[in-house]
Amino acid sequence: MTALVLALTAGAVVGLALGALGGGGSVLAVPALIYLLGFTPAAATTAGLIIVTATSLTALYAHARAGRVRWKAGAAFAAAGVLPAAAAGAAAAHVPQAVLTTAFAAIAALSAITMLRPADTARSGSGGVRPGKAAGAGAGLGTLTGLLGVGGGFLTVPTLITVLGFEMEAAVGTSLLVITANSLASLATRSGTAASLDWAVIGPFIGTAILGAWDGKRMAAKVSGPRLQRIFAVVLLAVAAFMLADAVT
Numbered sequence: 001m002t003a004l005v006l007a008l009t010a011g012a013v014v015g016l017a018l019g020a021l022g023g024g025g026s027v028l029a030v031p032a033l034i035y036l037l038g039f040t041p042a043a044a045t046t047a048g049l050i051i052v053t054a055t056s057l058t059a060l061y062a063h064a065r066a067g068r069v070r071w072k073a074g075a076a077f078a079a080a081g082v083l084p085a086a087a088a089g090a091a092a093a094h095v096p097q098a099v100l101t102t103a104f105a106a107i108a109a110l111s112a113i114t115m116l117r118p119a120d121t122a123r124s125g126s127g128g129v130r131p132g133k134a135a136g137a138g139a140g141l142g143t144l145t146g147l148l149g150v151g152g153g154f155l156t157v158p159t160l161i162t163v164l165g166f167e168m169e170a171a172v173g174t175s176l177l178v179i180t181a182n183s184l185a186s187l188a189t190r191s192g193t194a195a196s197l198d199w200a201v202i203g204p205f206i207g208t209a210i211l212g213a214w215d216g217k218r219m220a221a222k223v224s225g226p227r228l229q230r231i232f233a234v235v236l237l238a239v240a241a242f243m244l245a246d247a248v249t
Helices: 002-021 026-036 041-065 071-092 097-115 118-127 131-148 153-164 168-188 199-222 225-248
Strands: none
Touching: 002 026, 002 041, 002 168, 002 199, 026 041, 026 097, 026 199, 026 225, 041 071, 041 097, 041 131, 041 168, 041 199, 071 131, 071 153, 071 168, 097 131, 097 153, 097 225, 131 153, 131 168, 153 168
């Protein structure tokens, strides 16, 4: 029963993050699966991808209905990351667990730092679209998704703003398309490990994450984006510090 309550609570938080910010859910889902629900890092990254894929699809639908998804640009950005995501997903099974944990902590810290600098991100978005840089960023995000089980939305949103000149609302909605595509590509290479996962925990986690995503979208309409990002960034810094300490001790 305790595991069920923890899964339901963690799922709600993950969904809120994805719905409100267009990313960040997986950098909370994986630590929750490891430290609260007893998953190994390898199993947690696979389960995290499943959770984030289902939740992102729900949030994508909500944002698409509001006209906040730029399908053509988002699809092109995502296409650059599909193959790297699949390749990294296949390689993830051969990476030591301590390395996965350390790398994940570093990504969580980078996510927090990125979210604490929204003003700089917005100012740099006036430089025009750079297709080569966009393709490189898409490939890099795909690699992170495949290797660490992170959707990459916390990096996709600022990249869409700075490289493609998106406004914040369009960047959040379009990032969900990128997250979904990369996560599905990575999951395709991990299908053999999915059957061994604890679905009695993952199922409820997904359920409350989906509900949380709808609430997150409504929250985003009421609370300023910068304020949400600062709160989330503080939480991520704490998570990153805890995981790094655990990895080196």
